[in-house]
Amino acid sequence: MELAEAKLKFIETWGKLGSEWGINRTMAQVHALLLISTEALTTEEVMEMLKISRGNANMNLRDLIVWGLVEKQHKAGERKEFFFADKDAWSIARQVAKERKKRELEPVLKSLAELSNVNGDEKDPEFKTFKKSVSDISKLAKNVDKTLETMLKAEENWFFGSIFKMFK
Amino acid sequence: MELAEAKLKFIETWGKLGSEWGINRTMAQVHALLLISTEALTTEEVMEMLKISRGNANMNLRDLIVWGLVEKQHKAGERKEFFFADKDAWSIARQVAKERKKRELEPVLKSLAELSNVNGDEKDPEFKTFKKSVSDISKLAKNVDKTLETMLKAEENWFFGSIFKMFK
DNA sequence: ATAAACTTTCAATAAGTTTTGAAAGTTTAA
DNA sequence: TTAAACTTTCAAAACTTATTGAAAGTTTAT
Incomplete structure (x- = not known):
């Protein structure tokens, strides 16, 4: 299996597991996406990669922060916020x-x-x-x-x- | 707290816990009801006590049997099926x-x-x-x-x- | 102070899940 | 065999939860 395909499958698997355990599927997918990203991502990137709306991306990113699974990052010279998942x-x-x-x-x-x-x-x-x-x-x-x-x-x-x- | 009130509260608590963990709320409530019943109950009794329809009661009782949490019982001289929960x-x-x-x-x-x-x-x-x-x-x-x-x-x-x- | 860049909110809507109840199916007794 | 007693099914309706997207809010640079 190639990397791109494997990433999609990982996101899908993690999302399915989340929903079976009473966790919002999209929140689990956003988490999965960040888990396998080397770099911190912007809201825009999350929206695009998971094909979800701005409101949805924003809300799930905030929830992941509340759960302590994701952190905001600021990059020098950048106005946007970046999101990064704890990988451990x-x-x-x-x-x-x-x-x-x-x-x-x-x-x-x-x-x-x-x-x-x-x-x-x-x-x-x-x-x-x-x-x-x-x-x-x-x-x-x-x-x-x-x-x-x-x-x-x-x-x-x-x-x-x-x-x-x-x-x- | 009196017994009748406590029973209702137990059923509600168990149902809520179930739904938070991805288990059908009604299934968890039916389970709770049987857990605190000394005697095995009929579909009719479950319907009445939880105010749910026949189809719903039947379906959730069957699912509880699949999960291995409830058993059918037959009583001598009775035509109806009785349901009984493992209490351990x-x-x-x-x-x-x-x-x-x-x-x-x-x-x-x-x-x-x-x-x-x-x-x-x-x-x-x-x-x-x-x-x-x-x-x-x-x-x-x-x-x-x-x-x-x-x-x-x-x-x-x-x-x-x-x-x-x-x-x- | 202005405006562009970006984030958050939330009412409307869509999607998903559960429940109903009547009809169909099955079993039992006579 | 019949019919009453009981159980199961399933399409439609009700309910619950998630998603959208545009508007409002905030921050930053000039």
């Missing part, structure tokens, strides 16, 4: 984990905590089933949260190592 | 991981493998950046895959344990 896979994984933990996991933990304060008759099987489900899911969610917390703190990428062997 | 949090997590690994991670690994066979000039910086991005992401994805593989094989729930402490 481990750092990308951490940023995404951090953002989704904050946006999604934490609110769920909060709800589950409230739900475990439910009042009811301990002898009622409906009540017992409810409490058990909520408590089991809470435990799992808390452990996911703690693991992510540890992952976020780790400077080193244990995932590139062989920690998974420990699970036998 | 660890088993739910494993089923979801298994299904998404198969549907999403594996196709991405396949694409990445193809992309690493790209032809080009080793001296071209564009080519080098591309190869490095693809190769780094491949490594990460393979490790995620291996870790999931191990998780799926594990009968025991290492997540309920304290494995996360190992990451320091």
Whole structure:
């Protein structure tokens, strides 16, 4: 496969993965484009390469900055803004984990905590089933949260190592 | 909070989490409803409790069965089908991981493998950046895959344990 | 102060996804 | 075999989310 074709396919693959995981397809594609660009790109270049409108390009670039995956760059003597993606896979994984933990996991933990304060008759099987489900899911969610917390703190990428062997 | 209110809130929370992670909101709500039901429910009961149509209830119940999260049950002397959810949090997590690994991670690994066979000039910086991005992401994805593989094989729930402490 | 270069916003529209409900299909009991 | 009980299908409609593009806003150079 030639480079130009491979680039298109990479952008497509990354976009598809994003949309399957609840991330805007175009945002993932813009990210992919920047990931494989040696140079920082302008809004204009992103628009042209992905065939998207100015508004769309601008909005997704801003979102990528909020997610901590892309940075603005200024070039000497240039009026335009340039956008550049962090290329380190481990750092990308951490940023995404951090953002989704904050946006999604934490609110769920909060709800589950409230739900475990439910009042009811301990002898009622409906009540017992409810409490058990909520408590089991809470435990799992808390452990996911703690693991992510540890992952976020780790400077080193244990995932590139062989920690998974420990699970036998 | 009273049981009835808590149940509604649980269904809502689970549905929201599902939709944020690319899972049909209603499917997640049907799952939540069955998770907190002591008894297996009929299509009719699901329709009524979630205020959804027959077609919608039927389709989401079937999908939950495909995902391995819900089973059909037959009751002696009853003509209707009853649906019952596996209540074990660890088993739910494993089923979801298994299904998404198969549907999403594996196709991405396949694409990445193809992309690493790209032809080009080793001296071209564009080519080098591309190869490095693809190769780094491949490594990460393979490790995620291996870790999931191990998780799926594990009968025991290492997540309920304290494995996360190992990451320091 | 002006105007050109550039970025951001947002209402309208398009695209994508989910839901409905009635009709078709299937199973069971008599 | 019939018909009632139940399940499945699927085209149309409703709903949700993403995209466009022109107008408004901002910055910079002169």
